[in-house]
Amino acid sequence: MKALVIDVSKCNGCYNCQIACKDEHCGNDWMPYAKPQPDTGQFWLKMGENVPPFVKGGTLIV
Amino acid sequence: MTEKEKFRNEAEEEKTIVLGQGFCAVGTDANVSAIDVKNGRVLRVRPLHYDWKYDPKEFNPWKYEARGQVFEPTMKSLIPPFSLGYKKRVYSPNRVKYPLKRVDWDPNGNRNVANRGKSRYVRISWDEALDLIVSEIKRVHKEYGPYAVFSQSDGHAETKVVHAAHGCHRKLLELLGGYSLQTRNPDSWEGWYWGAKHVWGMQPVGQQMPQNNLLLDVAENTELLLYWGCDQETTPWGWSGQQASRLSYWYRELGIKGIYICPDVNYAAAIHADKWIPIRPNTDAAMHLAIAYTWITEGTYDKKYVATHTFGFDKFEEYVLGKEDRIPKTPEWAAEITGVPARIIKALAAEWASKRTSTVHGNGGSYIRGPYATEPGRLEVLLLAMQGVGKPGANMVHMIEWGNFDDPDREAAPISVVHPNVHHIANRGWRLPQKTKQVIPKDLVHEAILNPPITWYGSSLAFEKVEDQFVQYKYPADGCSEIHMIWTDTPSWITCWNNGNRMIEAFRSPKIEFIMAQHPWLENDCLFADIVLPVSTKYEQEDIQCDPFSGQYNTIWPQEKCIDPIGESKSDYEIVCMIAERFGLLEEYTEGKSVAEWIRVGFETSGVQDLISWEEIKEKGYYVIPTHPDWKECHHGLIDFYENPDNHPLLTPSGKIEFYSQNLAKYFPCDEERPPVPHWIPYGESHQESLLHAKAKAYPLLMVSNHPRWGVHSQHEDITWLREIKTCKVRGPDGYQYQPAWIHPVDAARRGIADGDVVKIYNDRGAILCGAYVTERIMPGSVSVDHGSKYDPIVPGELDRGSATDTIAPHKITSRNATGMATSGFLIEVERADLDELMRKYPEAFHRKFHPDAGTCLESFVDL
Numbered sequence: 001m002k003a004l005v006i007d008v009s010k011c012n013g014c015y016n017c018q019i020a021c022k023d024e025h026c027g028n029d030w031m032p033y034a035k036p037q038p039d040t041g042q043f044w045l046k047m048g049e050n051v052p053p054f055v056k057g058g059t060l061i062v
Numbered sequence: 063m064t065e066k067e068k069f070r071n072e073a074e075e076e077k078t079i080v081l082g083q084g085f086c087a088v089g090t091d092a093n094v095s096a097i098d099v100k101n102g103r104v105l106r107v108r109p110l111h112y113d114w115k116y117d118p119k120e121f122n123p124w125k126y127e128a129r130g131q132v133f134e135p136t137m138k139s140l141i142p143p144f145s146l147g148y149k150k151r152v153y154s155p156n157r158v159k160y161p162l163k164r165v166d167w168d169p170n171g172n173r174n175v176a177n178r179g180k181s182r183y184v185r186i187s188w189d190e191a192l193d194l195i196v197s198e199i200k201r202v203h204k205e206y207g208p209y210a211v212f213s214q215s216d217g218h219a220e221t222k223v224v225h226a227a228h229g230c231h232r233k234l235l236e237l238l239g240g241y242s243l244q245t246r247n248p249d250s251w252e253g254w255y256w257g258a259k260h261v262w263g264m265q266p267v268g269q270q271m272p273q274n275n276l277l278l279d280v281a282e283n284t285e286l287l288l289y290w291g292c293d294q295e296t297t298p299w300g301w302s303g304q305q306a307s308r309l310s311y312w313y314r315e316l317g318i319k320g321i322y323i324c325p326d327v328n329y330a331a332a333i334h335a336d337k338w339i340p341i342r343p344n345t346d347a348a349m350h351l352a353i354a355y356t357w358i359t360e361g362t363y364d365k366k367y368v369a370t371h372t373f374g375f376d377k378f379e380e381y382v383l384g385k386e387d388r389i390p391k392t393p394e395w396a397a398e399i400t401g402v403p404a405r406i407i408k409a410l411a412a413e414w415a416s417k418r419t420s421t422v423h424g425n426g427g428s429y430i431r432g433p434y435a436t437e438p439g440r441l442e443v444l445l446l447a448m449q450g451v452g453k454p455g456a457n458m459v460h461m462i463e464w465g466n467f468d469d470p471d472r473e474a475a476p477i478s479v480v481h482p483n484v485h486h487i488a489n490r491g492w493r494l495p496q497k498t499k500q501v502i503p504k505d506l507v508h509e510a511i512l513n514p515p516i517t518w519y520g521s522s523l524a525f526e527k528v529e530d531q532f533v534q535y536k537y538p539a540d541g542c543s544e545i546h547m548i549w550t551d552t553p554s555w556i557t558c559w560n561n562g563n564r565m566i567e568a569f570r571s572p573k574i575e576f577i578m579a580q581h582p583w584l585e586n587d588c589l590f591a592d593i594v595l596p597v598s599t600k601y602e603q604e605d606i607q608c609d610p611f612s613g614q615y616n617t618i619w620p621q622e623k624c625i626d627p628i629g630e631s632k633s634d635y636e637i638v639c640m641i642a643e644r645f646g647l648l649e650e651y652t653e654g655k656s657v658a659e660w661i662r663v664g665f666e667t668s669g670v671q672d673l674i675s676w677e678e679i680k681e682k683g684y685y686v687i688p689t690h691p692d693w694k695e696c697h698h699g700l701i702d703f704y705e706n707p708d709n710h711p712l713l714t715p716s717g718k719i720e721f722y723s724q725n726l727a728k729y730f731p732c733d734e735e736r737p738p739v740p741h742w743i744p745y746g747e748s749h750q751e752s753l754l755h756a757k758a759k760a761y762p763l764l765m766v767s768n769h770p771r772w773g774v775h776s777q778h779e780d781i782t783w784l785r786e787i788k789t790c791k792v793r794g795p796d797g798y799q800y801q802p803a804w805i806h807p808v809d810a811a812r813r814g815i816a817d818g819d820v821v822k823i824y825n826d827r828g829a830i831l832c833g834a835y836v837t838e839r840i841m842p843g844s845v846s847v848d849h850g851s852k853y854d855p856i857v858p859g860e861l862d863r864g865s866a867t868d869t870i871a872p873h874k875i876t877s878r879n880a881t882g883m884a885t886s887g888f889l890i891e892v893e894r895a896d897l898d899e900l901m902r903k904y905p906e907a908f909h910r911k912f913h914p915d916a917g918t919c920l921e922s923f924v925d926l
Contacts, residue, residue, distance in 0.1 A: 012295055012307045012333055015787055019147045022783045023106045040786045040915045
């Protein structure tokens, strides 16, 4: 069992955490601890994009 | 043996190799990493922990203390995602594994040059490839002379020294009697190099120098940061890693306000901005002028500084107030042009005048790479001058390339006891500017091939002094032939330079009888070569490197080989050695030294040779250069000029900041596209890429083409772990991954475009397909597509499936006498693509094989 501890207030969206996980587990067989991870598709970092207030605010001319 | 014991035994075979993963290509590396290998295979990539083999006391840790808070570097390197995932690039299905020949290129018969970009490739042996190359060089020399051979040996790539990705062939061509050189224009600094340099003479590229201790200066003194066209969460990644991200967070914690001025909520704005001011692409000059107008009319600029530190303010004032053209440059005037409301411009002007303000840059982007980029490049410096640039807290601050150009004055973080340089002697390829008898600026190559003779000003090499911009060059040069053969290494001209489609036309010119390319991956310009040679990646080579860019600790390391070369690949240096040997010039070419000996030369001339022994650095694998004990004594930025301009003159004719450039007035008195006082120039003789021009009726949107978030220019396009990120690629209904085109919901709705649709972006230079990314992160009227996407021609020179924006970027140089390029801020239209119709019309292109998660690959263009 492994865990990544992420301070979301410092997240800049670089996906390094997910890529490090893939780097460790895609193509590497760590049985009996972990089976190889599929190369793509296991996209566990669910980072959403919320439009901040200043975008919808007065500075934007439509 | 139990399973557990077996695993443990295997784990014991792991080995860690220190390796740099910066992607500038020229000389000095970055992103120092630790590569774990086992059984001849790369297991994983990790940041390097500086304290892995050293006690931190040995390298004198530093810290910033400001406003009651502390900032320290981390104990590990801050590598970006494409360095972390680089294993996928090394093992990419796109690797060139053996020499290739274009199937219908017959040097003794029909060369079928018009089929470049269309015809496929077949495998040939190294012997056959080398025979063909040697015989072609001899033939070209005999028929046209040595200057008919054109060296394209610049641009971005893996950063290597002895096995340099660029230019290894230059020395051999010198030994063979000479060659013509492609001189790389300062592609991420255009507006500063061709503009700002005439205002304040800053060497080498027009941005503020020195940068010393400015990161601390901001923390201590700055109240307002203007991130103008800056995305420090993107552009620094390939050079300096992610320290800029940490600093940006810290500055906010210190209460320093950050305003982002750009058409898009770029990646830095998305997480750091206190305010975003969306501005229409390439209209920044108008806003600059309106800010100047506000300050002049309200008397809120530093009049004393202007009187003592600058030259020619009266002429600038005349233009700003409308005395020259009867158009006062009011905020209301600028609002119409920029799309920024007048009240916002006034508020920004007031805030800038009342607070200690620095501008921040990460190079590139729409701001500095558009048509007439000289004008915003110059005007920003003039605004800085009007508020006393150089005083504490008021500078132009770099968030990228700290330590670039081998210049410790460019280090904005604490300097180390030695600024390392491993390449100035040991580099076997790229070397400091050495002009050959005949040169062609990179952004004029297509024009030179298709429409000779041509003339221009400035060699365009980044290191040139400003005086070179007044020298007229011509092609063909006296006594030289036109070019007839191109020798190119790790090229990506068509996806990274101006009007790639026109370059494709040049590549297919009958004049160009032979193109040979060296490349680790079969991509971009390689598709137009007649011979492609397989190059190993740095994981497959021994070398020496250093990282003075990180903003953390400067490091140096001798690099071991991680894995054996993939397929039959060899390093660029090894390839040129083989060709030199066939000319009987191997000894002269290598100067009698082996690769190991050149690596040792790199160490012995690095500057650290007296700080650590060769034996110890080999044993430990790296060395962290101690922070200079007196780093705080380095004067902050331009403080010396601020305090005493007469004793610290700038490199301008007056020694001061020139609102009116005496050099431009002297050398180009009639140039309306770059007059002595910077102007707002929406369009003119060279470019008509403005919403104010009639051309906007057909192409009503403006293209923002930033440096890419998920790669360095055209690199890293096949890293599958990046391509599944939504802002990296959008998968179309055909299963193909397209470059996202950011389009505002209003513009999308008007065109019936939904998020995820495949769209066609076009203008009079051609069309590209992209994946619609409908978002309010881009302002209405603009579309943003990162440049550098992997070229995949549907119709070469006309229509690209690979979303390479530069193929449709403007053709002409920055302006009449400014030999830069314009690759952003140009007119386009967008429509929903009819994929079914395209597939019917171009079955061959749409049936071309591609890797579902890596895009085009070797199999796409080679009969395996």
